[in-house]
Amino acid sequence: MHTVDKAVDCAAKLLAMRFGGTPQLTHPEDLGGSGASMVIRCRVAPNPFLQERSVVIKQLPDFPSDGEQVDGPTADELALIREIVAYQYTNTLPEHSRPGPLLLAYDVEKHMLILSDAGDGLNFTDVLLMNDADERKTAVRKLGRALGRMHATTYGGAESYNTLLRRQCQKHGINPSTIVDSDIDIANLVREGVNLMEANDVHIDPIVLQYANEAAERQGRFDFRSFTPFDLTPDNIMLTKQVVFLDYEWASFRDIAFDVASVIVGFPQDHSTPALTEEECTEFLSAWSAEVSHVWPETRDFDRVVDKLMAPLIGWALMSLVMLHRGNKMSRKASRRIQHSSDTRYRGAADIALLTPEQASDLATTVDAIHRFALHYPNPRFEAVAKFTGILSQILARQGGHPMRHEP
Structure with missing residues (x-):
């Protein structure tokens, strides 16, 4: 069972592995999510290794969500891989043409994506x-x-x-x-x-x-x-x-x-x-x-x-x-x-x-x-x-x- 505290702690560790340092994520804000997904915005304490002042954590539920045993990747796992690849691809585009946020870090086993904050709107x-x-x-x-x-x-x-x-x-x-x-x-x-x-x-x-x-x-x-x-x-x-x-x-x-x-x-x-x-x-x-x-x-x-x-x-x-x-x-x-x-x-x-x-x-x-x-x-x-x-x-x-x- 995923909780906000566990998700924030996991995200901080992923960012540390990706960028170095010891990023501190504070003031978690639940942005809601589709289905059982959890989407959280956090502030990032000043960090020379990470320029983002806030990040968005997307945590998907455990797979398979219905408790059934399946051979090979589930539809949810395939969708997560597809989403990671899409963000990796759009990350390569010029900033003025990029259609969405940046993918900062991810972990397929933990079903987590960490994205730049697109802001309020x-x-x-x-x-x-x-x-x-x-x-x-x-x-x-x-x-x-x-x-x-x-x-x-x-x-x-x-x-x-x-x-x-x-x-x-x-x-x-x-x-x-x-x-x-x-x-x-x-x-x-x-x-x-x-x-x-x-x-x-x-x-x-x-x-x-x-x-x-x-x-x-x-x-x-x-x-x-x-x-x-x-x-x-x-x-x-x-x-x-x-x-x-x-x-x-x-x-x-x-x-x-x-x-x-x-x-x-x-x-x-x-x-x-x-x-x-x-x-x-x-x-x-x-x-x-x-x-x-x-x-x-x-x-x-x-x-x-x-x-x-x-x-x-x-x-x-x-x-x-x-x-x-x-x-x-x-x-x-x-x-x-x-x-x-x-x-x-x-x-x-x-x-x-x-x-x-x-x-x-x-x-x-x-x-x-x-x-x-x-x-x-x-x-x-x-x-x-x-x-x-x-x-x-x-x-x-x-x-x-x-x-x-x-x-x-």
Whole structure:
């Protein structure tokens, strides 16, 4: 059982091993954490070996947390390795382009990370619930710039990331393919979502199906791939002096369009915040495009950006349906850990009917955002998308699902 005192003592020893001296950590402040994780901020007494004036300690629970004996690394251990590698990679980036805090020290056996302190600020849950439309617009513009800067800066860095991953796996006796195989299989989830729709007799227009197939096929392409945390939830994004991204347990190099789409649809599987308004969406996309256009010149054409985003938008709706569907039998945390599955056949319309009102509202927010996106931006192919999302919205409404959004 981890306690604050034990975590602080362990962190001080790790910092001493890493930097030398005898760092003193005082005034521990519990910042909360996801699940059973413990996140603590401590002040650092003046120390010639360590320049940080405060640090953040992240202590994960013992693995496996359910008490079962398992052979090989658990999903939690693999996620910790992935998070360490992600921080090691982002540590190499220039300070003005670094998307998150510095990794100062870590211990896999003790399930601990020690990070630089990103400072106080608002998380994006608070930002997106603001009543002031101008403040929200400014914040989403900053988010677009920060996300674009991360994507542009890390383009072409996959080999460096993979080298760090191989070294970390070798250090801990893990086959790198185990990490790769444990990753979220976006293409498979999208295809399962199509199958689930069809099994529930939901008609999918051929144009919508084309977008879904494109979303799956994009996962095998490398021309639009950069570093992405993937788990972009409002609680993992802080607005301090700059926008800071936290929690890299699902970080990797993927199609960055899925990051952009995730923000537009209101962060799928997070039911606490509304999706962006049409005006906020335009501000966000314009800011993001301005940061990435020197790497991907095609993003200077706004209409082209909008068209290319429809595939990952549809992809998120399908992925969310599958994750929420399986979430009936798992915790929310476990439902995010769907990897590969051969179970792509579902029976009867009762499957979607199993969604709870909260789950239906979660998905309805995503679907409503796609519907408004399709209606707002002129594109002849979007008419079919609007019809599809309209039908799906009616199905979710029967389950008690009501989209969360800012009313004008």
